[in-house]
Amino acid sequence: MKPKINIAIDGYSSCGKSTLAKSIAKELNYVYIDSGAMYRAMTLYALQHGYIGPDGVINTEGLIHALDLVMINFKYNTDVQQYETFLNGQNVEREIRSLQVSNHVSPISNIKEVRQKLVRLQKRMAETKGVVMDGRDIGTVVLPDADLKIFMTADNRIRAQRRYDELRSMGVESSFEEVLKNLNSRDEYDSSRSNDPLRRAEDAVVIDNTNLTIEEQFQFILANVLKKLGATENVV
Numbered sequence: 001m002k003p004k005i006n007i008a009i010d011g012y013s014s015c016g017k018s019t020l021a022k023s024i025a026k027e028l029n030y031v032y033i034d035s036g037a038m039y040r041a042m043t044l045y046a047l048q049h050g051y052i053g054p055d056g057v058i059n060t061e062g063l064i065h066a067l068d069l070v071m072i073n074f075k076y077n078t079d080v081q082q083y084e085t086f087l088n089g090q091n092v093e094r095e096i097r098s099l100q101v102s103n104h105v106s107p108i109s110n111i112k113e114v115r116q117k118l119v120r121l122q123k124r125m126a127e128t129k130g131v132v133m134d135g136r137d138i139g140t141v142v143l144p145d146a147d148l149k150i151f152m153t154a155d156n157r158i159r160a161q162r163r164y165d166e167l168r169s170m171g172v173e174s175s176f177e178e179v180l181k182n183l184n185s186r187d188e189y190d191s192s193r194s195n196d197p198l199r200r201a202e203d204a205v206v207i208d209n210t211n212l213t214i215e216e217q218f219q220f221i222l223a224n225v226l227k228k229l230g231a232t233e234n235v236v
C-alpha cells in the first residue's frame with residue numbers, strides 16, 4: 001500500500017481553498033476536512049442559543065460553559081459525494097454558509113476555549129493520515145508536522161466575486177459589496193487576532209491564484225504531493 005501523507009491548506013477567506021482541497025482529496029482518495037465549517041457550526045450554535053445578542057455582543061463565558069454540549073462532526077453524503085457538517089445530529093451544511101454566520105464567525109473563532117476544543121478534534125481526525133485539511137492555522141497549529149503545507153492567496157475583489165457567485169448559486173441572498181466588506185473584515189480580523197492568527201507557515205508553498213485556473217492549481221499541488229511521496233507516476 002502507498003504511504004499516505006497529511007496536507008494542510010491555509011489562506012485568506014474565499015481563496016478557493018475548499019474547492020482545491022476537495023479535488024485533491026478525491027484524486028488521492030483522502031479525507032477532506034473543512035475546519036472552517038467547524039467554526040461556522042460553533043457560531044451557528046451560539047446564534048441559536050442566544051450567546052450572540054442582537055447587538056452582536058457575545059456572551060463568551062456562557063458559550064464556554066456550554067462547550068461540552070456542542071457536538072460537531074462530518075458525514076459523507078453519497079448523493080452529493082461530499083462531507084456535510086452536523087451540529088448535535090442536525091445537518092447544518094447550508095445554514096453555516098449564511099452571511100449571518102459569516103458575519104459573526106471571526107470573533108467566535110478567537111475564543112481560546114473554542115479553538116482548543118476544535119483543534120483537539122481536528123488533530124484527532126488527522127491521526128490516521130491521508131487527510132487534506134483547510135483553514136487558517138492548519139500548517140502552523142493543527143498539523144505543524146503536515147507533510148505538505150500550502151498557503152493560498154488572491155486579489156480580494158476576485159475572491160469576493162467568486163464568493164458572491166458561489167452564494168448566488170446556492171440561492172443565498174447577498175450583494176457583492178456586502179460580500180466584499182465581510183471578506184475584508186474577516187481577513188483583517190483573522191490575521192490580527194490574538195489566538196492562532198492566520199499566517200503562513202515558514203515551510204508552506206505559496207500559491208497566488210488571482211490568475212490561475214482551478215486546473216492549474218490542482219496540477220501544481222498534485223506535483224508537490226508526488227514530490228513528497230517520492231513517486232513519479234500516478235499515486236492513486
Ligand code: DC
Nearest residue numbers: 035036037039105109135136137186
Ligand atoms: O474557511 P471559512 O471561511 O469557512 O472559515 C470561517 C471562519 O472560521 C474564518 O473567518 C476564520 C475561522 N477559522 C479559523 O479561525 N481557523 C480555521 N482553521 C478555519 C477557520
